[in-house]
Amino acid sequence: MTSADGMSTTQPAPGDATLHRPELRPLWQTIHSRLSSGRPATRVRLGPLDDTQREALADLLGLDRLPDPRPSIAVARLEEAVAELSGRSVREVVTEIVGPLGNRADERRRQEDERAALWTWLTEHDTVRAQPVLGDWVASCRTAGLAGGSAERTRTLLTDALRVLAELPGQAEPLPVFAARVLNGHAHALDDGTPVSTLVLRALATLYATVPPQSAAERRTLWSRAGVADDELSATVLVGGLRPSGDGLLARVATVCAEAGQAASLTLAHVRHPGEFALPATPVHIVENPSIVALALRRFGPHCPPLVCTSGWPNSAAIQLLRLLADHGATLRYHGDFDGEGIRIAAYVLDKTPAHPWRMTAADYRAAVVCNPYGPEPGRITGAPWDPELAEAMTEHDTAVVEELVADVLLEDLAGMEEPPLAACDGRLSSRRPNGRPERLRTFADDLQQR
Template sequence: MTNTNPAVDPRLQRLLGGTALHELRMRLRRVFTRVHDGTGDASAAEPVLLTKLSPVEHEALALLTGRPPRTAKSIRLDIAAMDATLRAAGIAESLRAALEILDGPIVNPTAIKAGIRAAWEQMLTHESWHPLLRAWLGAPSAIQLLKRLSRQDVATGRTLLKRANMVVDRLPASGVPRSQLAAETLGNAHALDRGEATATIILAAWRHQERRTDDYEGDPDQTQPSDERVRDIWARAGVLVNELARPVLYLNLPVGKSSRGEMPGEPNYTSLRRLLRSAPAWTVYDTTVFVCENPNIVAIAADVLGERCAPLVCTDGMPAAAQRVLLTQLSQGGARLAYHGDFDWAGLRIGNYVMQAWSAVPWRFRNSDYEAAVATCGATRHELGSDFVSAMWDDRLAISMQCLGTAIAEEAVAKTLLEDLGDT
């Protein structure tokens, strides 16, 4: 490597420059990077022994130190003396300065890493962040995620947190579309789309808050939430994403007079948009609201019981955003939720979620109910499968299901469920 900088003293170029001495210069630079005082000043260091020198390298060092050239593969260098020689000759202020003139600044990797760590620590603990972000940043997983999203760059990480902070200051919202929130806070309607770094931070911080304050487990897959899970997280923050997708089905939910009237005895659908923007005034305090897994149960209840049917909500499988928001509104309104689902592993998984998230109780969904169903539903039962899931509300239920290997659809026990729904 030959330095072509016209500011380099020709004498320095002859002494240490050129391709033949490049490796020697790199070895000398490492002398300074090994100094642990953080300055790289090796003038006070012990003499340095360089070995395995080529004849050209030994000759260059001999000229620098004023020693007569001789055939040798090692030499002991007094850095302070070399500094004095270079200054006296007017070539450079020091050996370090000479090396920096030829090949650029010498940096201390340890000091640089320490500085980067300090910068991250200062940025992560800054008091200006919203409390929700500060709480999230205290988790090791948060720091890992932020560094990954910022590609380990502190400045980029700070920018991402500032953008997330601007959005979080607007939460929880009251049914604002995500694109509108993004446009108003970040100037880009797509800045909070799925996969965007700012959106990823906000969703992670919101889930962290829920797990801290409510012991809320949220999405089954926390690391790579599906589109439906993402929609649900935003909904819990009052933000609409695809607000008309998968509305919630219910029957005979009591509402106040100020709310839009519903036809008694007929199933109704309502969207996530309506639930967040103008939620009905549910009058469910101290009322049992039954929750089923399958829409067919709602249809059967409407056909058989009509207006006499107790309040009934359908999760339609694992509750999506609209279903979760409605169940939250009913729970916060003082309703007592009672859940029934399919006697299969998916049904138990949904039951675990509903009972934990909304403190629901099992509705005809215990081991004794399963055994009774097995005895009476021989023609409608089917093979269970091997994906074992325990039931948090009844230790014996999953064991019995596994032993018998039989799954029973919710529709097969509809007659029994109707007895409860009609007993109002």
């Protein structure tokens, strides 16, 4: 149709006046919601309707009386009435009046798939797989739910948290400097109370088997333990027999102590600023406990092979030194305690450095248990990524074997002697005193007292 001014106009569809009555708005909104559910709808319940709304509904459906204030309407009957009035379907009319139809069932399935994919991604992330104890952190993240209800937003936050965890231990930087370096210039991304900071601190508490920090002081302590906001002098690493060549400070300090048959305590400052530094082509062995270094120095003196000690959980000085040694061609081999925490420390070292396990297999553990069957319980056991059977063996025997109890075997390796059979142990290792204390422990303690 053309208007008087020559412009074309659109005629309203038949029945539009009836379908667009304001009194029918509750009907179309209810139908829109039901059709958007993604589930079949045969009847819809309205109400409560006032008298004018009931009259409009009666006119639409051709009823001879007013419907109830809360009527139940058959969708098929509504389809007939709408088709008769306009020649269109209920879906077409509802879309025109209310808006496009959705599909909440599909949306729910999509959201469920997104959540499942998120937690699968987090569980299988390289950082989590390398340190299985972080599986507990994953579980806590899942329990906490999605940030703002969004899987995408949660993945972004977790990606940043994992990036931070991969960079730890830090390099004695202030927290804002560390955050800016790791998180694309966002210096305040790890400030107290930020989502990423909360995620990282919860992961560190899981890693170190501590309760999540509650106060600002506890949070600072945890960051410091992870090498952030630390200083270059308080973080130190114990070494023995390390003889780098070169005229740099690190090489001179380590070599002087090695030639004297003494251990050296290197600071993070030594490691970060080593100066001229080179290494001979020799493996560097890493141990968890300083007592192993003490025994090695007692046995080998100035001829002690290169040793680095993490002194439990390695700090920034230890990790940075091991990376430095590896960068200069050293082959790193790690040994620690056979208990729950010892396995977690080993996983951490192997994840943060190019080190390889050294006598840390299930077979090594079983051989050690044969010789030392009366140890304490190992504590909470988590997986060992380098040997899946190790956690099973430790769970089966439920016995910890601290590193000192296998010191003889480790020292024989360091001496370059042929490795003894896995099940071999001498009388001193297996004998028992009348009071139940292993004779091996007494001998080890006496060894240290005689130094």
